[in-house]
Each structure stands twice: as structure tokens, then as C-alpha cells.
Amino acid sequence: MAADVLDTDVDERGHPCFAGLRMGVVEFLELPDDGFKYELVDGVAVMSPSPLPAHQEVAVEVAYQIKAFLRSARVGRVFTDIDVHLGAESSGKDLVYKPDVVFVREERIAGMAERIAGAPDLVVEVISRGSRRMDTITKRGDYERFGVGEYWIFDPQRSAMTFLRLVDGRFAEVTVRGDEFRSESIPAFVLDLIPIREAFKPW
Amino acid sequence: MVVRDVEFAVDEHGQAQFSGMRMTVDEFLSLPDDGGKYELVDGVVLMSPWPSPPHQKVAGEIFAQIKWFLRTHALGEVFMEIDVHLGRSPAGGDLVYGPDVIFVRSERVRSMHERIVGPPDLVVEVVSPGSRGRDTITKRGDYERFGVGEYWIIDPARDAMTFLRLQGGQFVEVNPNPDTFASHAVAGFVLDLKPIRDAFKPW
Numbered sequence: 001m002a003a004d005v006l007d008t009d010v011d012e013r014g015h016p017c018f019a020g021l022r023m024g025v026v027e028f029l030e031l032p033d034d035g036f037k038y039e040l041v042d043g044v045a046v047m048s049p050s051p052l053p054a055h056q057e058v059a060v061e062v063a064y065q066i067k068a069f070l071r072s073a074r075v076g077r078v079f080t081d082i083d084v085h086l087g088a089e090s091s092g093k094d095l096v097y098k099p100d101v102v103f104v105r106e107e108r109i110a111g112m113a114e115r116i117a118g119a120p121d122l123v124v125e126v127i128s129r130g131s132r133r134m135d136t137i138t139k140r141g142d143y144e145r146f147g148v149g150e151y152w153i154f155d156p157q158r159s160a161m162t163f164l165r166l167v168d169g170r171f172a173e174v175t176v177r178g179d180e181f182r183s184e185s186i187p188a189f190v191l192d193l194i195p196i197r198e199a200f201k202p203w
Numbered sequence: 204m205v206v207r208d209v210e211f212a213v214d215e216h217g218q219a220q221f222s223g224m225r226m227t228v229d230e231f232l233s234l235p236d237d238g239g240k241y242e243l244v245d246g247v248v249l250m251s252p253w254p255s256p257p258h259q260k261v262a263g264e265i266f267a268q269i270k271w272f273l274r275t276h277a278l279g280e281v282f283m284e285i286d287v288h289l290g291r292s293p294a295g296g297d298l299v300y301g302p303d304v305i306f307v308r309s310e311r312v313r314s315m316h317e318r319i320v321g322p323p324d325l326v327v328e329v330v331s332p333g334s335r336g337r338d339t340i341t342k343r344g345d346y347e348r349f350g351v352g353e354y355w356i357i358d359p360a361r362d363a364m365t366f367l368r369l370q371g372g373q374f375v376e377v378n379p380n381p382d383t384f385a386s387h388a389v390a391g392f393v394l395d396l397k398p399i400r401d402a403f404k405p406w
Binding site: 015017021042044132 | 220221222223224225242244245246247249250251252294295296331332333335336337340341
């Protein structure tokens with residue numbers, strides 16, 4: 001089916017070609033790049049709106065802080081905008097999300113040959129236009145169910161941050177006081193919230 | 204209920220706020236109008252691009268011809284851009300499409316109180332850039348499976364029209380005459396192809 005889609009649609013540049021098509025994870029990850037961001041929700045390809053610059057500024061700041069920390073403490077890897085194959089529903093339909101930032105511990109990354117499969121130790125989503133419900137309801141539930149260790153949700157429009165940690169299979173909100181957040185998913189890492197709040201502000 | 208717990212205010216940027224969420228048909232059909240065009244594919248909300256003016260020109264021409272015919276032949280009702288709840292897909296999850304034009308015979312419309320449930324007697328999709336894979340593969344398969352009597356696929360970009368008719372549970376392509384197509388789904392109606400071809404042309 002992916003081949004048919006490719007034949008018929010890839011010549012039409014400038015338009016999203018794959019939204020609404022049903023496919024398995026292998027087909028999904030082999031789709032040609034038509035310039036749009038897709039995720040696979042229960043076996044259905046869904047197009048996500050492209051992030052705004054203000055959104056990217058927050059995501060980059062978070063990824064940068066983690067990356068800088070990992071230079072001296074090589075406990076894992078950080079990625080931005082990468083396909084994460086969380087797994088399949090009980091019905092067999094696949095779930096592939098493309099979080100803004102993910103972190104995977106070193107011992108687990110070794111077992112992932114070509115793609116991120118299973119739950120990352122940390123997922124970060126920055127809420128952008130139209131993604132609030134998806135990020136705070138659908139993805140929150142899925143990340144919890146598949147066992148993501150920590151889920152950080154940044155909401156620039158509301159100047160809000162939510163830090164969730166998996167405790168006995170359920171996400172519990174971690175209250176943050178002051179200007180830092182101490183991660184457990186990335187042992188010993190402390191997120192500096194001041195530059196993130198700076199990035200929340202409009203230009 | 205997926206969406207009851209969250210605020211219903213239209214999102215700050217007014218777009219795509221439900222895309223990717225899982226819903227039942229009842230939840231889906233009670234969503235507030237946020238200006239986006241949505242369909243429900245296997246229980247996953249999908250935002251579709253609104254049709255462009257050239258696309259609407261073609262769909263409007265077909266609608267008008269059928270509407271005009273029905274003034275003197277009260278066989279049923281023709282609709283544009285209406286939610287059609289086809290049913291539940293084999294993969295599980297409800298399927299609601301918003302075809303460009305549909306026709307439903309009178310005796311069936313009477314039993315549908317508030318929404319179109321089940322296969323229309325006729326479905327027309329006008330192919331947009333990017334929708335060819337959906338219209339010719341995914342939707343073709345779904346309309347066939349759920350028992351749509353005729354499915355017309357009109358492709359302005361390729362100057363092509365495909366007329367499919369359900370025979371023994373399978374779509375069979377019916378070749379039109381040079382300038383007309385005689386429908387069975389709308390009994391006695393003959394589609395005049397010339398004004399449709401005229402509508403294919405750029406302004």
C-alpha cells in the first residue's frame with residue numbers, strides 16, 4: 001500500500017499526502033518526506049501542525065540543557081523530533097509519536113538498532129497551536145500506559161510547566177519550587193527553568 | 204468521554220485542536236465547531252484541509268445537477284459536506300467521513316433522524332492535491348466494504364473521472380459515454396460531463 005501511495009501522490013509537492021491513510025509501523029517509517037510532520041495513532045497517519053518559532057525556542061532550550069549535561073555525564077542520549085514507536089494497541093494497531101525531545105538511557109539505547117522502540121525514559125512536549133488536548137490528554141495517557149519515566153509538558157501560551165513522573169504505573173505531578181527541576185529519569189540532571197521562562201516570552 | 208473534562212473554548216489559533224485524539228462517534232459528532240474540517244478514521248480524529256475554490260466549483264456543479272433532477276424526481280436527498288457515519292471499521296473504532304457530495308434515497312433518509320448512518324446510495328469525492336491516496340485507496344476500500352451503491356471519483360488535476368458501481372459486493376468500473384454518465388444509484392439521472400470538465404479548468 002505504501003508503494004501505491006508513493007506512486008500516486010509523491011509528485012504533488014507542497015501538500016500533505018499521507019494523512020488519514022492506514023498503515024503499519026514499517027510502512028509508516030518508510031514514507032517519503034513530503035515536508036509535513038506525521039504521527040501514527042492506532043494505525044492511522046495523522047498530520048501534526050508544524051511548530052511555531054516560539055515553540056521551537058523552548059524545545060531547543062530544553063534539549064540544549066540536557067545535551068550539555070550529557071557531555072560530562074554520559075548516561076544516555078537526547079533526540080529532538082524523532083519517531084518513537086511506543087508499541088501496538090491490543091488490537092495490533094501501531095502507535096508512533098514524534099515528541100519534541102526524548103531521552104533514552106545508555107543501556108537501553110544499545111538494544112535499539114535503528115529506531116526508538118518502546119517507552120523513552122523521558123519525553124518532553126511543548127504545546128503549540130492546537131496541540132493542547134493531544135498533549136495533555138491523549139499523549140499523557142499513552143505515555144503513562146507505555147511506561148515513560150518522566151513526561152514534561154511546557155505550555156508557552158500559558159507560561160505553564162507540568163512535570164509528571166511515573167510512580168507505580170501512574171503519572172504523579174511533581175511540584176516545582178524555585179527555578180529548577182530535579183530529574184530522576186536523567187540521574188543528577190537539574191533543569192534550569194529561568195531560560196525556559198525567558199523562551200516563553202514573545203519576541 | 205474524552206473531551207468533556209477540558210475547556211471547549213476555541214483554541215488560541217483556532218485550528219486542529221482535536222486532531223489525533225481518539226473518540227467514539229457520539230463524542231465526535233458533538234464536538235464544537237472550531238472551524239476545522241474533521242473526519243474520524245478508525246476512532247482517530249483527522250483534520251482534513253478545507254476544499255479549495257476550484258475543488259468546490261466541481262463539487263458544486265455535481266451537486267447542482269443532482270439537486271435540479273430531484274426537483275422533478277423526488278427520489279431522495281442530496282447533501283454536500285455532511286458527516287456520514289459509515290459504521291465501525293474492522294480494525295475497531297468508528298468511521299465518519301465527510302464526502303463532497305452524497306445522495307440517499309427517500310425511504311432510507313426517513314429512517315435517519317439526525318445524521319447519516321450507514322452507506323449512502325451515492326458518494327462523490329473530488330480529488331484534491333494530497334487526497335488522491337485517501338480517495339482512491341482508503342476511501343474506495345471503505346465505501347466498497349460498507350456497501351455504497353456508486354462511488355464517483357472526480358480528479359480535476361488529471362482531467363479524469365472514475366465511476367464505480369457495486370456489483371456482488373465489489374466495485375466495478377463503469378465507462379461513461381463521451382459526455383454523459385447514466386446513474387443507477389440516482390435512478391434515471393444522467394450526469395452531464397461537459398460542465399464538469401469546464402469546471403476542471405483554471406479560472
